[in-house]
Amino acid sequence: MKRLPLPGFDVRHAVELCAFGITIPERAQALIDALPAMQSAESAYLHMAPTAQLYLIPTSDGVTPQLTGELMGVVYKSHFMKAGSPSRGLYDAIRVASPYNLCPLCGQRTVASVDHYLPQSLHPVFNLTPVNLVPSCSDCNKNKLAKLAQSAERQTLHPYFDDLGNERWxxxxxxxxxxxxxxxxxxxxxxxxxxxxxxxxxxxxxxxxxxxxxxxxxxxxxxxxxxxxxxxxxxxxxxxxxxxxxxxxxxxxxxxxxxxxxxxxxxxxxxxxxxxxxxxxx
Ligand SMILES: [Zn+2]
Incomplete structure (x- = not known):
């Protein structure tokens, strides 16, 4: 497992750029209106991740009444990561952040996509949160699945927060x-x-x-x-x-x-x- 530096931008930057590229006014507005909720979730994430407590964050099926989990999925796929969108550069910056383009989760295969550490289906509030977006090979992405860790010990490693040190292990x-x-x-x-x-x-x-x-x-x-x-x-x-x-x-x-x-x-x-x-x- 390879440690990666934290992404150089926050959820506000991601949401604002993403909303700027959405041409459906109600959808863009729903995203902007949900920003405070996403910022507060982002600070909880940054507080809990270093001590491996992300498993304690409750799951949800949406961000706000207007921004459901399903709509957040659409926002991520059809707007945030869409080729040519204003936010695509942020997606690409995360995707290429791993040295030699090697997957930080296995250290062996090449990065194929961006994985949501806390799964989209269970934590839509983190769909666009940079610290929740990790470059990954397709096998590690598949192996991890959209499972929820029930305890601290059952959490896979997080490349932005877990440091295994240089001792031989x-x-x-x-x-x-x-x-x-x-x-x-x-x-x-x-x-x-x-x-x-x-x-x-x-x-x-x-x-x-x-x-x-x-x-x-x-x-x-x-x-x-x-x-x-x-x-x-x-x-x-x-x-x-x-x-x-x-x-x-x-x-x-x-x-x-x-x-x-x-x-x-x-x-x-x-x-x-x-x-x-x-x-x-x-
Ligand atoms: Zn991998």
């Missing part, structure tokens, strides 16, 4: 099989609260990250197999270990908890892999 266990296989798991960091540890585990399961990373790791092993055999032929297991440790260090500098960092740590610390396992990949 993603672990790749090397299984002594032919070919070698990799199993990913979460080892809670010392600095995490108990709730954060459970949330990371929950996020890991909901997004299917163990399976995703294991598949990537198997492909990576196939990629490096030829090179490792050459290193092993001239320098033996010690040279294989040193080579893998170098690869680990390089990846650690960029991201202490990418699946690659975890993979190379698992590989160079496995005596079995360095002595024998690397020859069993192909």
């Amino acid at each position: 993603l672990v790749a266990d090397i299984r002594e099989t032919t070919p070698p296989s990799i199993a990913y798991r979460v080892r809670p960091a010392q600095a995490w609260t108990a709730v954060l540890a459970q949330r990371v585990q929950h996020h890991f399961e909901v997004m299917g990250l163990a399976e995703l990373y294991a598949a990537q790791a198997a492909s990576e092993l196939a990629d490096i197999s030829f090179g490792l055999e050459r290193v092993g032929q001239t320098g033996g297991g010690a040279a294989v270990c040193a080579h893998l440790q170098g690869e680990y260090a390089s990846r650690f500098v960029r991201d202490a908890n990418s699946w690659k960092t975890a993979l190379y740590e698992g590989l160079f610390t496995s005596d079995w892999f360095c002595d024998e396992g690397y020859r069993l990949i192909r």
